[in-house]
Amino acid sequence: MMNLKYILLLVTILYLNNSYCQPKKDKPNVLIIYTDDHRYSGVHTLGGANVQTPNIDALAKDGVAFENTYLMGAFTGATCVASRAMLLTGTNLFQLQGAGHNIPVANKTIGEALKNEGYNTHIIGKWHQDGNSLKRSFNSGDKIMGKGVYLVDQFRMPFYDWDKAGEFKPKDAYLLVYDANGKIVKQAISKDEKRGPTATEKNGPHTSEVFANEASKYFKNYKNKKPFFMYLAFHAPHDPRQAPQEYKNKYNVDKIELPPSYMAQHPFDNGHMFLRDEELAPWPRTPQISKQELADYYAIITHLDAQIGKVIAALKESGQYENTLIVFSGDSGLAVGNHGLMGKQNVYDEDGIHVPLLFSGNLIKNKGARFKAFTYIHDIFPTICNFTNTTIPSSVSGKSLLPIITNEKAQVRNYTYHAYKQFQRAYRKGDFKLIEYVRAKDINKKDGEFVAGSRVTQLFKITTDPWETQDLSFFPEYKNLLTQMRLEIKIKAEELGDKKENVNGEKYDFWDYY
Incomplete structure (x- = not known):
């Protein structure tokens, strides 16, 4: 009779051999959709406001939502600079270099971390950081905006083609316009080009359409066996609050409901009352002025939502959706009349720091769940690392939210702290x-x-x-x-x-x- 110990040893060897011969599960693709000045209540299913966001609502239904996610703050009026630096590095506000324009080599970006794991990393849209960190984070990209040339016009936005050297010079920027046949063509930026907003949907495609089209093309043409990481950074709903007329027509200014925090004027000097964002509307903020601003804000959000719908549809058509983790977040809140303010240079929740955060797609199992745990934007990086079995760089100080998503923990922190200048x-x-x-x-x-x-x-x-x-x-x-x-x-x-x-x-x- 065969020795019992020998039989157990043989079974163990066969089991381990079979396990190691099994092909490893493909790493999931990752899509980050990052919107600009998009407050938490700017998603209908989250805040219940009268803004139409059916496609983002669908992402929430097909995933999980965090109800208390915040921007930690900023030391610049352009809070999106700090926000994006924290997202990309997973570090907190006080660990950034200055205001966050430059990302030191010591701070590994999420693009770098995933590149090291064999991902093809691709950027579309807005970039506020330095060229060196851009080129070391991504293998490729298209329609880069925000590198120095800005005409304040959603329909007349300067774009750059991808430059693997990370050098984006003003002379290389161009516009996208419609020619006589309605075809989208590149147009050089003239020296006497006037700052906007002056264009409409008759002149050229909206930034949200441009970025969504590029993302859709990327999915359609992606044949590589490597997983991809796409950073899709929309400019909307940042001002100027322009949208095609079809979307403006969805919101009757007279029927807009002002939120409870509406005020004609902020009750005291908060230290930074007069800057560009606050000059977008006259003082005092009458109900009619605030309703108009809010109607325009909702219109550009609904137009953005439609473009996000196109992106998700293209992802599904490509066959990549089943193995893609989708992360959706705003970079900051926005006042739009709350507390008598227009911008985001404050630490009120909806007005400045409260943002939507969704993890969605086939990889999320407890669909429709809502979590009240305190979270920051810079927690997104380590969470993605956990989802993709990627080593979290030692420079990251954010906390992974995966234990919350899997119901292992109720929270990963018991407070939040915020600073503005x-x-x-x-x-x-x-x-x-x-x-x-x-x-x-x-x-x-x-x-x-x-x-x-x-x-x-x-x-x-x-x-x-x-x-x-x-x-x-x-x-x-x-x-x-x-x-x-x-x-x-x-x-x-x-x-x-x-x-x-x-x-x-x-x-x-x-x-x-x-």
Whole structure:
């Protein structure tokens, strides 16, 4: 009789041999759809607002949604610069180099990480970082925008063709216009080209259409056996809030409902009240003005949604959908009349930092799930790494959300912290959110000394007041909570390294005058 130990050894060898001979499962493709100035409530299924987003809603239905995802903040009025730097590097605001325009070699980008795993990495659309980080992150790309030439016009946008050297010179930018036969052709940018917005859908394709068409072509023509990573960075719904007339007609200005936080004017100086975004509409923000801005915002979102629908349809037609992880997120919130503001240079939720975040597609099993866990944009990078079995670079400080998606954990952090320039700080824990403002006054321009001009505190119970309309900071019953949160926000600032030495170009430290 054969020895029992020998039989067990033989069975083990056969099992291991069979296991190792099995072909490894293909790594999934990854598609990041990143939209610009797209607040959480700018997706109908998430915020319940009267904005039509059937295709993004479908992504939520076919995936999972995070209800408390935030931009950590920015040290520039162009908050999208910091947002994209955090997305691409998986690092927090205080680990960026300056405002985030340059990504040091020490910070591995998500494109680099996936390239090292054998992915073909491709970019379409908006890029705000340096050329070196662009070329080391992607194998290819098309219709790059945002590299220095900008005409403020969705229908007359300067684009660049892919340059593997990462050098995008103004002379190489061009426009896409319709010729006499309605065909899309390239057109050189004349020296006397006027800044917009002046064009319409009769002049040329909208940026959202251009980017969606490029993504669709990429999927249709992709024959490589390697998995792909596409970073599809739309410009919409960033201003100018232009959309084809068909989409404008969907929103009757008189029937637009203003949100609870609508105000004609912000009640105090938040430190950065006058800049380009706030000059898009006159003061005070009358109901009619805010309704018009909101109607235009909804129209460009619905047009963007239609283009995203085309992208997903092309992905399905290519046969790649079943093995593609789709990540959808906005880069920042946007006020559009909330609290009397128009831009995103603040730390209110919908007005500045609250964004949609969806993980969708065939790889998501618990479809339709919603999670309330606190999350940041820079958590997307390590989450994708976990999904694709990619090693998370040591430079990444974000936290993977995969344990939440798989219901292994309820949360990966118990608070969020936010900063906008030298003027604003916010701390969210549990149901409550503390916002502190410091406005400095320059008293000696010769030696650069500053003193605080004003200080304001706000306390909101976000779970019952998501639009931040009722300041609780002066109510006696919240005195102890306010004191505790003020102590904690300073501790978190210290832990995160929120100090002037970590932020290039700031003239003073918020905490010097708190």
